Amino acid sequence: MPQGVLAGSQYHGYEGIRRFAADFFAAWDDLRVEPQEFREAEDQVAVVLRMQGRLHQLELDEIWSGLYTLRDGRIVRVQAFATPNGALEATGLSE
Numbered sequence: 001m002p003q004g005v006l007a008g009s010q011y012h013g014y015e016g017i018r019r020f021a022a023d024f025f026a027a028w029d030d031l032r033v034e035p036q037e038f039r040e041a042e043d044q045v046a047v048v049l050r051m052q053g054r055l056h057q058l059e060l061d062e063i064w065s066g067l068y069t070l071r072d073g074r075i076v077r078v079q080a081f082a083t084p085n086g087a088l089e090a091t092g093l094s095e
Contacts, residue, residue: 017075030054036063039093044069046087067091 011020025031031053039046045068053060065087069077081087088094 014074017078020078028053028055039088039091041091041093043071044091046091046093048084048087 009020009023011017031051034050034052035047036050037048047066047068049064049066051060051062051064062082063084065081065084067077067079067081067087067090068075069079079087079090081090085094
C-alpha cells in the first residue's frame, strides 16, 4: 500500500478489523487482492498476495504478504508486509 494511505492508524478488536477493511478498500479507486500461497506455522498463517490496483494516479501491481495469527479459530492479529517473503520470514518459513 502506498505510504500514508492508512499510516498512523491503529485498529483493535473485531470491530477494528471491520473498520480497517472498510477504510483500506474505500481508499482505492480500484483494488484486486489475489492470494498466491498459504503456509501454516502453528497458530499463524502466512499468505503471499498479489495486489493490483489504482489510487488516483498511482498504479499498483506488486506481491506482498500478510501474517495472520489465530486463536480458537479466529483471526486475532494481522500484520502486513510490503514484500513477498516478509510474512514467511516472520514465521521462519522462508526458503
